[in-house]
Amino acid sequence: MTKETKKRDLIYLFFLILVIVGLPFGIRAYDRYLEPDALDSGTQEFTLTGHAQKGWVLGEVQANDIISLWQDEGPAAKPVIEVSKGDQVMLKLRSADVTHGFSLKAYGIYIAKAIQPGKTAYVSFKADRTGTFIFRCNVFCGNVHHHMEGKLVVKDETARPNA
Numbered sequence: 768m769t770k771e772t773k774k775r776d777l778i779y780l781f782f783l784i785l786v787i788v789g790l791p792f793g794i795r796a797y798d799r800y801l802e803p804d805a806l807d808s809g810t811q812e813f814t815l816t817g818h819a820q821k822g823w824v825l826g827e828v829q830a831n832d833i834i835s836l837w838q839d840e841g842p843a844a845k846p847v848i849e850v851s852k853g854d855q856v857m858l859k860l861r862s863a864d865v866t867h868g869f870s871l872k873a874y875g876i877y878i879a880k881a882i883q884p885g886k887t888a889y890v891s892f893k894a895d896r897t898g899t900f901i902f903r904c905n906v907f908c909g910n911v912h913h914h915m916e917g918k919l920v921v922k923d924e925t926a927r928p929n930a
């Protein structure tokens with residue numbers, strides 16, 4: 768082994784250690800980057816969990832909930848999310864099983880294949896249009912896929928007749 772190759776091996780080793788040591792930090796930094804931390808108090812937060820047999824379930828689904836969800840027959844009631852016009856809305860989208868997607872056409876929101884088990888996809892928007900809007904899953908995920916939808920109701924609280 769020449770001196771040159773030894774030196775090169777050391778450099779490779781150095782980079783290898785750098786990658787192994789640095790990776791967890793990088794992942795954590797990336798997670799922090801994905802999770803919008805500084806939410807102002809006016810933000811309305813909702814968690815929607817996609818479930819291949821139930822559709823969208825409002826709230827966090829824990830491991831033991833999944834078992835009881837599987838035991839029930841048929842899809843769950845479609846969730847309804849109610850906010851006021853002007854609200855900042857934050858949706859945390861999770862999956863209890865397979866990869867799902869999310870679309871809220873009225874607000875131009877499309878997320879494809881980003882909702883995977885163990886991950887959270889964040890959607891943030893200002894509810895500046897009043898009305899009732901349908902959101903759905905846009906990734907074919909099983910036999911209730913077409914049922915996998917819910918409603919976003921944006922109410923105009925300020926629209927009261929002036930006396």
Ligand SMILES: [Cu+2]
Nearest residue numbers: 867904908915
């Ligand atoms: Cu789905």
